[in-house]
Amino acid sequence: MQYQAVVRKFGPAEEVVEIERAALPVLRRDQVRVRLLARSINPSDIITISGAYAGRTTLPFIPGFEAFGVIEACGEEVHGLVPGTRVLPVRSAGGWQEFKDTDPDWCLRVPDGLSDFEAATSYVNPMTAWLMLHKKIGLRPGMRIAINAAASSIGSILIGLANAVGVEPVAIVRSEESLQRLRGRIEAVIVDRADGDLAAGLASRHGLDAVLDCVGGARAAVLADALRPGGYFVHYGLLSGQSIPPSFWASHPDIVFSYCHLREWVHSETVDNVQRAYSEVTAQIAAKVIATEVREVFPLEKIGQALQSALPFRAGGKVLLA
Template sequence: MLAAVADSPGRLADVLTVRAVGAPAAPGAGEVVVRMLASTVNPSDEVTVSGAYGSRTAFPMVPGFEGVGVIDAAGPGVPATAVGRRVLPLGSAGNWQQYKRLGYSWCVGVPDDLPDEIACFAYINPLTALTMVERFCRPGIRNVVVTAATSAIGRHLAELLAGRGLTPVGVVRGTPGRAVTDPSQWRAVIRTDGPRWREELRAAVGPGGIDVAFDCVGGGVGADVFTLTARHGVFVHYGLLSRTPLPAECFTGRSGARVELFRLRDVIHEDGGRHLPELFAPVFALLRSGGLRTAVGTRVGLSELPCHLKDPATGRAGKTLIELQR
């Protein structure tokens, strides 16, 4: 079978190659082999391949935390009816290959009425956004700030917050060609490439400060947003697009604001996967009603992926859909 392999840590576009590798062995007890149909590229793939999680990442590795496939074979202890069912194979990387072997308990069944190109994106961004909003946006919340507001997850957060009557303030880099999808869902959008963006953010937030900040940037931008978080507020840090950690002073507690490190991995691995169907039920319901959709910018076959990742325009006009059996 074909697989995209990173032989060593580094920049994803530099270290990824596609080559023929051995097909997975027959599934053991409680295991299945999934014929992968589609996958995509997320910042979590890039960060993992960079070597940031050295203690739990071994090379060579096949990246890809998100995707959809069909159970092709099942081992002892797996219901015979599982074969042929479309699933999201979760709990590990390895979705950038044509077949993946994993435990059946880590497979979430996909509703029949969700096409592959929608189901493929049901995991990382929608589940993260929904879980964070439900966990941190309690009644009484008024001032919400979202960094990387033009990202896929920024759009999901704005959509979910709008459903609660909240219009957040967005923070963006001002990248040419990138804009928030629906300006009506944002109270203001602040570009950090302007000389007075901090003053503009402070004015947009108001004297009460930020009740909840959702930050996936970190670094200096994250730190500046943190300084505007109210004493009773919470700063939810769930990504590191800047590749620069938050300053240590954000974690001292002296300002009174609470920093919450949200990791989707912790939510998924909470009880060995037993709660996954319940966890995904509201995500699937929203997707079926037209919510939390992800725009596909480019479709590529697996063999085309390394070249695609080298293109500077990758990701600017929507997500990449990797068609693994093409």
């Protein structure tokens, strides 16, 4: 038997996620069973639980896109993995349970140099940051970039990865409290408290090579105004709760706009390429170039308390299930 966090209807996570006990199925010949040790609660989990991706999510389901564990058992047709191997199973949900039966090809190898908690936070944010910087904008020394929500978990990772190649971003935050949480080397800080603050802060910083935006809304146009012709605008979140207005594209025809969704990239790439990128990311974590703060840890069976602590998402670290 094992504990599982199950969603049987879409809605607010605090209301629809239930903890259940279930028997372990017979392990398929072509799968591995991973004993999960630590799991993150991420915005992508909550969005899926809400029903935003109902067209590709079959009820009931077990949430959790980021979970670390060790191989417990291997099916008879599995080669190259053995019990005890540290892995992070990706490409599907199902992390919020004690054991996950999964495709061995999509178990990313986790180096021994990472702690369990580092491993459990090594995928969603770090890989998304790596994808934006190295695949979307082609980060190189001398580039000038701006990052909003810069004091968030992914914001600090973006700054760390940028610093690793000699780039010091313009950091945009919303409060003095967030300002105190900034880590890494930055070109400048803009505290965007009210209308007009962002435009004033960027007034002397036009000609940016790239903007990484996880806020959306009307401020997206202000950020795009600061880009050079041909500059990159990468949109990967909607913290404002407001979409980028339709007028954005008509008024910025000379920029390179793209969305960034880690899931789409992982599902379109070979496992070798994903493992290669993940190895680059974990090397930066092991070297303390980037890090994710953990705020609280709850046992899986206390999922209700964990969600109450995690939501709404805010600066100050991740909530884990371990």
